[in-house]
Amino acid sequence: MNFTHEQVTGTSPGTSSGHGAWAGCIDRSGPLPLWAQVHADLRRRLNEEQFTSDFPGELALVEAYDVSRHTVREALRRLRDEGVVIAGRGRRPRIATGTRRITQPLGALYSLFASVEAEGLEQRSIVRALELRTDPEVAARLSLGAGSELFYLERIRLAGDEPLALDRVWLPAELAKPLMDVDFSHTAVYRELERRCGVRLGGGEETIHAVLPSAAERELLGTGASVPAFAIERRAQGPNGPAEYRRTLVRGDRFAVAVQFSTGGGYRLNLTGTA
Structure with missing residues (x-):
């Protein structure tokens, strides 16, 4: 599955709904940092196998969660350090299928x-x-x-x-x-x-x-x-x-x-x- 702008955010290119499709998963008044909440929600979606082949790109995640690029990058960094996804500079994140320690x-x-x-x-x-x-x-x-x-x-x-x-x-x-x-x-x-x-x-x-x-x-x-x-x-x-x-x-x-x-x-x- 390829994740496009429309599939992740629920909007058309050039159209802003004000909130991304997954923004409801974020509690902006809660004690947890935004990156930790994005990280936890992505882990949940991974465990539920919502991403069967492809993983959303950085910009798609920014719009889906309605957060900053820095927040998404920190969440992706944690997933990468855990060996869950593979993400490098200039490369689209992807699921580390079959990766074992x-x-x-x-x-x-x-x-x-x-x-x-x-x-x-x-x-x-x-x-x-x-x-x-x-x-x-x-x-x-x-x-x-x-x-x-x-x-x-x-x-x-x-x-x-x-x-x-x-x-x-x-x-x-x-x-x-x-x-x-x-x-x-x-x-x-x-x-x-x-x-x-x-x-x-x-x-x-x-x-x-x-x-x-x-x-x-x-x-x-x-x-x-x-x-x-x-x-x-x-x-x-x-x-x-x-x-x-x-x-x-x-x-x-x-x-x-x-x-x-x-x-x-x-x-x-x-x-x-x-x-």
Whole structure:
């Protein structure tokens, strides 16, 4: 269903009724801000599946609720942060059909590929780089010489039809050269590393902190300026020492981390942010 001016406001273009079709849902003398009331009413309509395919545009909502554009934008921002709708600058809002929050366990060498598919979503990637390169900083993290050749893979990870993460992986080239022929648009690094190179990664260390992505990163992830992300940095061990260094930027509105704890062991929380 496409929402036109007439369908949402109940008026013809160029005709003003003074009140939009949904203005009666707003209590202007109540304690709740107008944006919160618009937000709540839109959530109700979404739950009732009133928007089967399309979602009203910003201007249509302004007229439907008879409120300011700023009020509508704030309500849409909240819906976007909740992962309910997708709305970007210059783009018409749309329902985030099938969007689910991906949950990963702490303390486990997980595969993002497997976690996405466990949610019943198609996992695929847009490969931005697949090459051999040198990087002294990363080489040091892998306990290699500064000039050591590294396998490098950079992908935008999709869950369903929407971006989930920007993923960058480095491996020692002498270990991972057989992966240069792999189509990583729909497979996992760990799966191919074990199948083609005979290497299974073990434990390691990982740090996770919240960040606001840069403008370029937001463009790749399809998020607005107010949506935070998880920055995940991982170094995993192979049979003979460090074998993987990875930096992943995951959308905060589509991702959660989970931990199991007990009264005996519990888990350690590092408040300084250092490894």
